[in-house]
Amino acid sequence: MNKGNKNIFDETVDTLIKDAKALTERYNRYVNVEADPDNCAFRNKMTIDTLRLLKDTLSLIKEYDWHLEYSENDGKISVWEQNHSGEIRNKKDWFIDDGATMYIDYGTDVTLVYVGRRKFHFDLKKDKANFIYTITNYYKNSNVTIYVDDTGLGKYVCDLLDSHDIPYTTIKNMSDRE
Missing domain, CATH: 1.10.287 (Helix Hairpins)
Incomplete structure (x- = not known):
């Protein structure tokens, strides 16, 4: 770098x-x-x-000293923060399915969006319009379930989506997954 x-x-x-x-x-x-x-x-x-x-x-x-890491293995996506000592915090796992589920993990540096096997990276400070276009396009063209990170930071994404015609009632917390 x-x-x-x-x-x-x-x-x-x-x-x-x-x-x-x-x-x-x-x-x-x-x-x-x-x-x-x-x-x-x-x-x-x-x-x-x-x-x-x-x-x-x-x-x-x-x-x-924390940065975002992720991995994709055998239909499972993991996202976590890690420091130079190898300590891990805020680890989340998602299982990839047919594309009917969308996971949004909001981070301060990068926001990750997973839909089926597709992964998108967005810097919401610079690329908010592209983020909104991608999410609303999936939402309008398929019956997708949207899960958002259930930490305090996920509220920002929920507010942003709600302001673009994706109501709070259709957005679920990560912790509400089966």
Whole structure:
């Protein structure tokens, strides 16, 4: 991925990881220095300040180091968020059928839409019109059941679809699946 296309969160996490390594090295230097009675109070203060900065930096890394992943295997689609340590959160599984079911997973970077074996990627900040066209086209031309991510973010998609003649009553939550 070239520098121009790199996500701001990825750049932030990379910077935070470098900062955490530098803070860890600084902390180790303060801890491993021989006790100097004239400089002891200053060294203790710097050690505690460095440790606090390291804690805050690690908290920020944990908060921002998540990206969307997906896989498709044997008629099952899985979508989850994963960090650089391999931790996984918000994993969802869907089973692909004849195209009569649509799954919409709204994410901050990309919104994934699955209809049967077809998969669409949309950046709703840049490509909202194409997203609306695709969803309404499937909705009007086939008797499709629409499932939307049931987290707080899915409400945005429901409101968007409702404003384009796909009423709330036809949209179901992911958790309502059989």
